[in-house]
Amino acid sequence: MPARFKDICLDAGDHHALADWWCVAMGYVRKDEHEPPEGGWVRPHDWPVPIVDPKGEGPLFWIVPVPEKKTAKNRMHLDIYGDLQELLAMGATVVRGRDDEIGWDVLADPEGNEFCVFTPR
Known part of the structure; x- marks a missing residue:
């Protein structure tokens, strides 16, 4: 199974x-x-x-x-839909912003757990 x-x-x-x-x-x-x-x-x-x-x-x-x-990059992470500015105001930090290579933002929660934020549909 x-x-x-x-x-x-x-x-x-x-x-x-x-x-x-x-x-x-x-x-x-x-x-x-x-x-x-x-x-x-x-x-x-x-x-x-x-x-x-x-x-x-x-x-x-x-x-x-x-x-x-946390000492290293996550090998697995969450992908969420959300508002970048709201998450940053709550204490998330930018690990990598969207750019010509990626169409999402990579953030870290207050303890450093990384997650990707996509614009809500």
Whole structure:
């Protein structure tokens, strides 16, 4: 049986802050707030934070705490549709701007995770 896609995981030094950043950037919410666990269970603070698209259209993201900082270029990254200026105002940084070779912008989130931003359709 072939493998199937499940979730997307992003590493973070401050996983709660990065989860909040991606929630605002993507219009996502924390899964535990959107779909509260049964029985009043509360996710421990040091566990990964799941964020979801409240419309149910996008994939589940896990923002995973790690002790090390990002040190090299991502080998895999996200491609998103978004507003470049809004993302920059939120704290993203430009890694490479669109030019004659590429028709998108390459940005980094506040922890350095790279992603490509395409003009919304």
